[in-house]
Amino acid sequence: MEKQPANSVASQLVISDDVIASVAMNAAKDINGVGKIVQRPKDIRSVVEIFEGALKYVEVSSKEKTYTLKIHITIKDGEKIPLVAAEVQKAVKNAVQGMTGCVVSKVNVCVANVEITEKRT
Numbered sequence: 679m680e681k682q683p684a685n686s687v688a689s690q691l692v693i694s695d696d697v698i699a700s701v702a703m704n705a706a707k708d709i710n711g712v713g714k715i716v717q718r719p720k721d722i723r724s725v726v727e728i729f730e731g732a733l734k735y736v737e738v739s740s741k742e743k744t745y746t747l748k749i750h751i752t753i754k755d756g757e758k759i760p761l762v763a764a765e766v767q768k769a770v771k772n773a774v775q776g777m778t779g780c781v782v783s784k785v786n787v788c789v790a791n792v793e794i795t796e797k798r799t
Contacts, residue, residue, distance in 0.1 A: 693778050699736035702747050702785075705773035709765045711757035713793040716750045745774065748786040755795045763787040 703715050715735045737748040747770060753762055767785040774782050 693780065695738040695740075698738050698745060698747070698774055698778060698780065701774050701777050702736045702738075702749055702770045705769040706749055706751060706766045709762065709769055711754050711762035712766060713752035713754045713791075716752055716790045718748070718750050718788075744781045744783045746784045746786070747774070747782060748788065750788045750790045752791040752793050753789055754793050759789055759792075763789065 706712055707715055717734050718737055735750060739746050749766065749770060751766065753759055766787045770785045771782045774780060
C-alpha cells in the first residue's frame, strides 16, 4: 500500500468564502474598541449577487490561493481608530490563517462609524 503525502488531504479541501468571512467576523468582534461589524455598502457586485450570512459583512476575494478580506466595523467612542484597526487586521489575519490554513495577504478595515455613547459639552 502506497503512502499518501501528508498535505494531499489539505490540497483537496475547499473552504467557502462564507466560512472565511464568519471566522473574520468572530475575530474582529472580540477586539476591544470594536462596536459592531456592519454590513458592507452596496456595490455593483452586491446588486447582481444576493449575499447572505457573513458575506454581507466581510468581502472575501481570492487569487491564486491567497485571500484578501475587507471588513466594515464601528468604533466605540474614545478609542483610537488606527490602533483598533491595526488590532482587527492582526486578529483577523491570525484567526483565518490559523483556522483554515489559507494565506491572507491583506485585511482592509473600513471604519463605517463611531458609536458616540454620551453627549459631549
